[in-house]
Amino acid sequence: MAAMSSDISEKTLVALAKGLRVAKLEAIVIGNSASMLNGAPVTTQDIDLLIRDTSTNRRKLARFAEAIGGSAPVPVSELSRVEWIEGRLAVPVEIHYDRISGGLTFSSVRSRAQLVTVGEEKLRVAALTDVIRSKQAAGRPKDRAVLPILRDTLAVRKKMAAR
Amino acid sequence: MNAAEMGRRGGRSRSAAKRAAARRNGERGGRPRDADVLARGVRDMCARLGPELPGVDPGDLRLIVRSLILPPARRAVFIARRNDGRYVF
Numbered sequence: 624m625a626a627m628s629s630d631i632s633e634k635t636l637v638a639l640a641k642g643l644r645v646a647k648l649e650a651i652v653i654g655n656s657a658s659m660l661n662g663a664p665v666t667t668q669d670i671d672l673l674i675r676d677t678s679t680n681r682r683k684l685a686r687f688a689e690a691i692g693g694s695a696p697v698p699v700s701e702l703s704r705v706e707w708i709e710g711r712l713a714v715p716v717e718i719h720y721d722r723i724s725g726g727l728t729f730s731s732v733r734s735r736a737q738l739v740t741v742g743e744e745k746l747r748v749a750a751l752t753d754v755i756r757s758k759q760a761a762g763r764p765k766d767r768a769v770l771p772i773l774r775d776t777l778a779v780r781k782k783m784a785a786r
Numbered sequence: 787m788n789a790a791e792m793g794r795r796g797g798r799s800r801s802a803a804k805r806a807a808a809r810r811n812g813e814r815g816g817r818p819r820d821a822d823v824l825a826r827g828v829r830d831m832c833a834r835l836g837p838e839l840p841g842v843d844p845g846d847l848r849l850i851v852r853s854l855i856l857p858p859a860r861r862a863v864f865i866a867r868r869n870d871g872r873y874v875f
Contacts (some may be wrong), residue, residue, distance in 0.1 A: 631864070631866070631875070632863050632864045632875075633859045633860060633862065635862070635864055636797040636859055636862055637859070654842040656862065656864075659862045659863065660858050660861060660862060661854075662850060662853045662861060663850070663853065664846070664849035664850055664852075664853050666863045666864065666865050666875075667865065668864070668865045668866070668867065670864075673798075676853075705840075713864050713865045713866040715867070715868050739858045740857075740858065740859070741858065741859040741861075742859060744820050766821060772846060772850075775839075775841075775842045775846055775847075775850060776850050776853075776854075778839055778841075778842060779835060779839065779842065779847065779851065779854065780854065781848045782835050782838055782839060783831070783835070783851075783854060
């Protein structure tokens, strides 16, 4: 039987989590991948990770790239600190260092993030409130487009949690 | 008085096929299919939450509830670009 799309996406998440574990790299899933894992019915073409910018983490990031069969991290543009890794995962991985839009630092995002189980692995995923805050602050058309469904998801989650 | 004294000569009350079916998903006499369980769960939850969330489009509510009911790993849908330029889910 052919693999279903959810199989491919699940395998991608498991491979990502395994790569992070093997490299011992502490990373938080942010962006629309975090939205999806928080239950928002959205899709994305990459996985965004937030990490601390330290020399140790740069070495671990190289190990992580190797673990997922990826290239060395490459800057997205000359104007940006964001880097990306093209690997064997179904989608590329974007690396954000120390902070994201909305004045959110690694430690503040981490304090509200949740550990999510994917297969036998675990991923640290940013809270939906932080994803919304960062997208509000970024304010790009693609961020504004997704905000209504993220706010609706947050409202539904709150109602379901209250039951 | 036990079953033997009542004339029962032993054996099982259900056939092997029925016992096997009960362990399979969606077979006659067995558990409902996972898809049916999910659909019923989504429908029930939407019926309860809908009146409390009038601002949420019912179609979106269904998608959100479905996603929240699924395990996190099953919620993700990545769009991957193939080498030939096509996009696949």
